[in-house]
Amino acid sequence: SQGLDTFVQVHSRAPEVPIIVLTGFDDEALALRAVRDGAQDFLVKGRVAGTARARAMEYALERKRIEERLWQSEARVTAILRSALDCIVAVDGEGYITEFNPAAERTFGYSRAEVLGKRMATVLIPPSQRELHRAGVERHRATGQSEYLGRIHERMAMRADGTEFPVELSVAPLCDSGESGFLGVVRDITERKRAEEALRAGEERYRTMVENAYDFIWTLDRAGNFTFFNRSAELTTGHRLEDWRGRSFVPLIHPDDMGMVAQVFERTVSGESQQYTVRVKKANGDWLTLSVNTTPLRHGEEIVGTVSFGRDITERERAERALRAIVEGTASATGADFFRSLVRSLASALDVRWAHVAEVGDGDADKVRTLAVWSDEGFGENFEYDLAGAPCQGVVGQRQRCYASGVRAQFPQDRLLAEMGVESYLGTPLFAAAGAALGLLVVMDDEPMSEAAGAESIAAVFASRAAAELERIRSVEILRRSEAHYRSLVDGMPHGIYRSTEAGRFLSCNPALAVMLGYASEAELLRVDIATDVYQDPAQRERLIEERRERDVIEPLDAGWKRKDGTPITVRLSGRVVREPGGAILCFEMSAEDVTERRALENQLRQAQKMEAVGQFAGGIAHDFNNLLATVLTTAELMSDECAEGSQLGEDIRTIQHAALSGAELTRRLLAFGRRQQLELRPVDLTEVVRGFAKAARRLVREDIE
Numbered sequence: 001s002q003g004l005d006t007f008v009q010v011h012s013r014a015p016e017v018p019i020i021v022l023t024g025f026d027d028e029a030l031a032l033r034a035v036r037d038g039a040q041d042f043l044v045k046g047r048v049a050g051t052a053r054a055r056a057m058e059y060a061l062e063r064k065r066i067e068e069r070l071w072q073s074e075a076r077v078t079a080i081l082r083s084a085l086d087c088i089v090a091v092d093g094e095g096y097i098t099e100f101n102p103a104a105e106r107t108f109g110y111s112r113a114e115v116l117g118k119r120m121a122t123v124l125i126p127p128s129q130r131e132l133h134r135a136g137v138e139r140h141r142a143t144g145q146s147e148y149l150g151r152i153h154e155r156m157a158m159r160a161d162g163t164e165f166p167v168e169l170s171v172a173p174l175c176d177s178g179e180s181g182f183l184g185v186v187r188d189i190t191e192r193k194r195a196e197e198a199l200r201a202g203e204e205r206y207r208t209m210v211e212n213a214y215d216f217i218w219t220l221d222r223a224g225n226f227t228f229f230n231r232s233a234e235l236t237t238g239h240r241l242e243d244w245r246g247r248s249f250v251p252l253i254h255p256d257d258m259g260m261v262a263q264v265f266e267r268t269v270s271g272e273s274q275q276y277t278v279r280v281k282k283a284n285g286d287w288l289t290l291s292v293n294t295t296p297l298r299h300g301e302e303i304v305g306t307v308s309f310g311r312d313i314t315e316r317e318r319a320e321r322a323l324r325a326i327v328e329g330t331a332s333a334t335g336a337d338f339f340r341s342l343v344r345s346l347a348s349a350l351d352v353r354w355a356h357v358a359e360v361g362d363g364d365a366d367k368v369r370t371l372a373v374w375s376d377e378g379f380g381e382n383f384e385y386d387l388a389g390a391p392c393q394g395v396v397g398q399r400q401r402c403y404a405s406g407v408r409a410q411f412p413q414d415r416l417l418a419e420m421g422v423e424s425y426l427g428t429p430l431f432a433a434a435g436a437a438l439g440l441l442v443v444m445d446d447e448p449m450s451e452a453a454g455a456e457s458i459a460a461v462f463a464s465r466a467a468a469e470l471e472r473i474r475s476v477e478i479l480r481r482s483e484a485h486y487r488s489l490v491d492g493m494p495h496g497i498y499r500s501t502e503a504g505r506f507l508s509c510n511p512a513l514a515v516m517l518g519y520a521s522e523a524e525l526l527r528v529d530i531a532t533d534v535y536q537d538p539a540q541r542e543r544l545i546e547e548r549r550e551r552d553v554i555e556p557l558d559a560g561w562k563r564k565d566g567t568p569i570t571v572r573l574s575g576r577v578v579r580e581p582g583g584a585i586l587c588f589e590m591s592a593e594d595v596t597e598r599r600a601l602e603n604q605l606r607q608a609q610k611m612e613a614v615g616q617f618a619g620g621i622a623h624d625f626n627n628l629l630a631t632v633l634t635t636a637e638l639m640s641d642e643c644a645e646g647s648q649l650g651e652d653i654r655t656i657q658h659a660a661l662s663g664a665e666l667t668r669r670l671l672a673f674g675r676r677q678q679l680e681l682r683p684v685d686l687t688e689v690v691r692g693f694a695k696a697a698r699r700l701v702r703e704d705i706e
Contacts, residue, residue, distance in 0.1 A: 109160030238283025397437030
């Protein structure tokens, strides 16, 4: 073959096989081309001994193995670079980028092709960091030392869009074919920085909360020594953490509570949370009471101590004792006794010399009158005083006011304060439920009031109680007056008023009802059975109830009652049905009027009206009959003139005339009875009148009456 054709064909088919070119041409250019295309060596026939050819073949095989290992190593390095999660950036000695892995592409936003051959300082380092970078490079060139080599540093880097972000950087020297450079491993720590910042902020927030918490917070190690307590504990107890860190809690516990606290501590370090109340000594020797929640303090799974949260309840316990004392002193009292018990118990509980409760006057809002007064010498007489110029003026109808000291100086016009030597004052207003001012509750002392806040709370509680009692008293008085007023109205009613049950018992009644039924008193009437003792016919009551069971209003109706002695009477009933929430009949509220006489008069009136109707009827008949008699008399008189004297016909005519005259007289009387004939006053013979009336009466009176 000519040239290197055979070599090229073999090498293309088996590139992994090491090939030595043995040729008769001594051509240096050809030799260089063969080596460049992959030949392991180039030998000229006739110039190489057999041993040299064997050595050349051995060297070729070794070189091939080395190249294979080098290729594998480069493949591994390439794989590492491509799969690494951290950014890997290589630069030469002049600072130009020679390697830029995929992680760096993702982090910085450049492709590998965009940054290869560019200065790292201009594309990856922010302008604010470039001078620092340049100085570091110059120092390394001059001294061979660098603060970056072999260490991890946090710096700022710059992305392709110009945004800066924090990175963690480590640098190692890099030598390649005699050329120096650097290999940098860069990690984006933006998220870690955010988490660290959030953690720092959270830690600072919780530290602030702990240090400024109202409650005490402290921690103990397993030996019971203080490792921490917060500022609230320092301020309240007067103890400093620096004095007690590493010291036992035992000296601060009240001796009577020590046994209990030791047991609580042992149970807590064993893993149980506990709640308890304990007395703790302050730096000044006083004792305060804490309500404590304690729980195990853990480090992982290990219990390393305890953490406790305590609240100062000293004032609460004092207030509770005071409240109990006042409640016990006033629980069973009402009215004036309540107010007396209140001021005495309040003065004792708050340890003050004076206390009083007063109400606003009815007619003068500028004055109040005391309801109860207490001094350390006992109860005093009630009195009235002006509000002007006194601390009470700002209390009544307004708000609670406390002058823990110096009250006389603030109200120099109040002579009573000066005379009593009052130094401290606490006044609490009394309000009705609707908001109207009722009065005030006052406590005073000749010394400053040391625990004003607790006293204010206690006074506020019992001011509400006093206001409620005062309002109750006023309501009771208003109710009593109203009840008396309406009782007077009911008792003064001329007819009976009562309440009764469906079963037939009086619940209440007025005096008029007892008088109506002939009983000596209301009490006697309340004992009777209405159906049998009051109603003439018990069935009538049952009928009336059943007929009106579904109605709420009972319209007026007549009922037959009887008095205690059995005398029947007629009553006019009206009223309403009172029902329970479910609709069942609770009672009847009724009024009863005795209408017996009225009904008798009404009967008489009706009878008279009937008689008048009869008279009118009789008068009408008499008028018509009189007309007939006139015709008879006229005819008889004409016939009498034509008859002979003493004849029988004449006698008969006289008989007719006499009968007609009698009929005329009867007609006149009927007209008089019917009042259709005007009556004339004239002297009469009573005997003849009676005889005439007897004739008429015989016709009117029934046959069975003699």
